[in-house]
Amino acid sequence: MNSDTKVAPAPSGDGCKECLAMDGWWLHLRRCLACGQIGCCDSSPSQHARGHWQESGHRQIMSYEPGESWYYDWEDNTMIDLPDITITPPLHHPLSQPAPGPAGKVPDDWEYLLN
Numbered sequence: 001m002n003s004d005t006k007v008a009p010a011p012s013g014d015g016c017k018e019c020l021a022m023d024g025w026w027l028h029l030r031r032c033l034a035c036g037q038i039g040c041c042d043s044s045p046s047q048h049a050r051g052h053w054q055e056s057g058h059r060q061i062m063s064y065e066p067g068e069s070w071y072y073d074w075e076d077n078t079m080i081d082l083p084d085i086t087i088t089p090p091l092h093h094p095l096s097q098p099a100p101g102p103a104g105k106v107p108d109d110w111e112y113l114l115n
Contacts, residue, residue: 026045026100026102032061
């Protein structure tokens with residue numbers, strides 16, 4: 001690792017911290033590259049990842065979904081390439097966790113409740 005390489009901190013948990021605290025649910029998860037906060041996506045009812053950016057100013061996120069490896073900049077509203085970043089594992093939520101999730105909290109009519 002050279003001196004220009006950034007290290008993304010470990011994720012804050014397996015799911016959206018705010019959704020879990022309020023007994024809520026999410027469609028997909030996003031991970032803040034500045035602090036590791038896990039939040040729910042813009043299609044989720046509560047949009048906690050966007051709220052985290054608006055409150056913290058941490059503008060770069062990555063997907064926290066298995067099989068996805070993209071990065072996004074909230075401020076520029078663009079997908080970004082980050083060749084000089086080391087991501088502290090894990091790279092996604094546990095494979096046993098469904099999407100939408102968390103298990104047992106997603107309403108039967110969840111598709112009609114998306115943003």
